Amino acid sequence: MLSFSKPSKMDTLGLMKPNFLRNRIFWLNFSFWLLFFSYKFYDFTVFMPAEPAFVRIALPMFFHIILSYTHYFFILPDLLRNKNIKKYLLKLVLAIAVVMFFQVLAENVVLIKYSPSDYYETFGWTRFVSTLWDEMSFMIFTGMIKFAVDWFELENKKRELENQKLTAELNYLKAQINPHFLFNTLHNLSYLTQIKSDQATEVIVKLSNIMRYMIYDSNKPKVALSKEINYIKDYLALEGIRLNNRFELSFDTSEVDEQIEITPLIFIPFVENAFKHGISDQQTENWIKVKLSSTPKQLIFEVENSVSSAQKEKDAPSGFGLKNVERRLVLSYPNQHRLEIRPEKEKFSISLSLDLA
The missing domain is CATH 3.30.565.10 (Histidine kinase-like ATPase, C-terminal domain)
Known part of the structure; x- marks a missing residue:
């Protein structure tokens, strides 16, 4: 029988660490919302002063963020765990209804006060469809991020398990002294x-x-x-x-x-x-x-x-x-x-x- 000694440590081959991945995702999200706000603010200040423009953008964006990350952290993970589409759709509709209710309430209180009527469109069917479209777009965006993060972490775990398996095999082979x-x-x-x-x-x-x-x-x-x-x-x-x-x-x-x-x-x-x-x-x-x-x-x-x-x-x-x-x-x-x-x-x-x- 030929002799072996202790194994060489297998390099992690550049595996993406979960914490590092989450930090990158955080900054990706932060950058997206910052760019979105900057673009909308620049667009709105073309036809209204800076202060009402800021309020007009920041308030709806606040509710977009709440709904998007409620979907990201709670509703979508529940779907991925339980694979129950009916339950997912029910939670999604409920979350949209609750967030839009408070958004309309806040807009009718805050926007009318800080934004002159010339700059504020009364909430009606057109605004409802527009707001719903915005909410769905942001949820789709964060949902794609969620799937991407989960995929990368799953691949990372697979590689880590493969690496551990190879390391264990090398341990065994080199232990045949x-x-x-x-x-x-x-x-x-x-x-x-x-x-x-x-x-x-x-x-x-x-x-x-x-x-x-x-x-x-x-x-x-x-x-x-x-x-x-x-x-x-x-x-x-x-x-x-x-x-x-x-x-x-x-x-x-x-x-x-x-x-x-x-x-x-x-x-x-x-x-x-x-x-x-x-x-x-x-x-x-x-x-x-x-x-x-x-x-x-x-x-x-x-x-x-x-x-x-x-x-x-x-x-x-x-x-x-x-x-x-x-x-x-x-x-x-x-x-x-x-x-x-x-x-x-x-x-x-x-x-x-x-x-x-």
Whole structure:
């Protein structure tokens, strides 16, 4: 089984925060009413003084706002919850009737007082239709905003749930740590300590480096490639001590930009796979080659290993470990990676390319 560590945190991919969305909606509404008032005020002052024009616009607008947001916050949400159209229409008609009653009452008291009769049209059928049309227009406008807000918040919740699901899956995948490496290393350390080998100190230092990287750095969404390289070097060194260097090893990083940032622990499963299937006591020639190279647009990771005698009698090395890392690549680098697995009679090769831009 291949080893993984803690998951990289999934970025929220620019999810729209509900509070931020509501603040934007508030300012959108505020701007709309301000522009509406400014336009009407400018239009009215063409044929009447500023004071009666202000009153003539502000009073009906006050009732427009009351009805619009009664519809927005109470009537429409009830329809969306209960899906009862008859109840919705009844509440809507009742709200319009109540608001228009008080609007007519207020206009007959206030407008007649502050606005000369030359500027004030007596409430009749024409005014009724005009006022009703205005009320319906504003309710339609705020209703559209309500549907837009609900849609954005629903999409936000869907994305958040998807993100949580992906994060949980990454948590699971990276938590599939192979305990054998740690147990073997500790067992080897115990043996080296008993025989008072100088290598015991080296094992402790490198194992502490590995554990520090797995516990702390692997929590980050991205890490510098240099850290991943050091982690792989420590892993290779410990495996060399454990296996008493019964294999030829090359790790070439001469053609790579170590400042590139990558998802942590994305390469180590392939190295572990090479040790699992490529090193055998039953053959004299065991070897592993690891190479990292990069271009401005790509990072290429290649691993080759000899195939053990026991493995030659089986199918190509695969199993849960490689499927695990393939799934991690899909989650961490969607449509930004190419993985080639080439099983051959005498060697097993893996090539992974990650897009950088």
